[in-house]
Amino acid sequence: MILSKQLHYEGSRGTGELETLFDSGATYSLVRADKVAALGLPERLPRPLSAETASAGQFLVIESVIRLEFYLNDLRLTDEFLVVPSLSEEAIIGAVTMQKWKIKLDFEHDAIVTDPRVAKVILKNLLTAPNSKPIC
Numbered sequence: 001m002i003l004s005k006q007l008h009y010e011g012s013r014g015t016g017e018l019e020t021l022f023d024s025g026a027t028y029s030l031v032r033a034d035k036v037a038a039l040g041l042p043e044r045l046p047r048p049l050s051a052e053t054a055s056a057g058q059f060l061v062i063e064s065v066i067r068l069e070f071y072l073n074d075l076r077l078t079d080e081f082l083v084v085p086s087l088s089e090e091a092i093i094g095a096v097t098m099q100k101w102k103i104k105l106d107f108e109h110d111a112i113v114t115d116p117r118v119a120k121v122i123l124k125n126l127l128t129a130p131n132s133k134p135i136c
Contacts, residue, residue, distance in 0.1 A: 003105050003112055007091070010069040011040025018090040020070070022105055022112055025054075026094035029079050031066065032087040042066040042083045049082070060084060072112065075119040077101050 007020045016038050018031070036042050042064035049062040064083045069076055070093075079097045093103070104113040 003107070003110060004089075005072075005112055008071045009039055009091070011036075011066065013040045014038050020091040020093055021089045022093045022098065022103070024095050024098065024105065026092050027096060028094045029081045029097045030084045030087055030089075030092040030094065031068070031081040032090050033083050033085045035090055036066055036083050039068060040066055051082075060086070072101075072103070073114045075101075075114050075116060077119060 002021055002023045002025070004019060004021050006017055009016050009018055016035065018035060031039075043066065044064050045062070050059050051062055052059055062082045062084060065080050066083055067078065067080050069078045070091075071077070077097075079100065081091070097103070098105075102115050102118045105111075106113050
């Protein structure tokens, strides 16, 4: 099931508005290669990834990823996006990102639902070893 929405993205180089498809059938989040240059620098994967498309038996070769922040319902969220050369959409938010940020698709009301509590940054004191001092 899918819904679409214009989202604001931020990367290491700049910002942009991308028409974004929320697709629970896509495993990972994706961004079209021609949109990446304005946002940031993609990072090459150690080995190319071969991914099957929705068309049975057709595969894409993905060679890079980019880390992007995006804003959904006034929440600042972030994830890694696979850079896809000939993606039909400008960006796709996949199931892994939706699970990570507890994004729910409400098809009855054509809404994308978020919980503001998941975007709250919480740092706890981390100990490196028993009887040591916290590192943060």
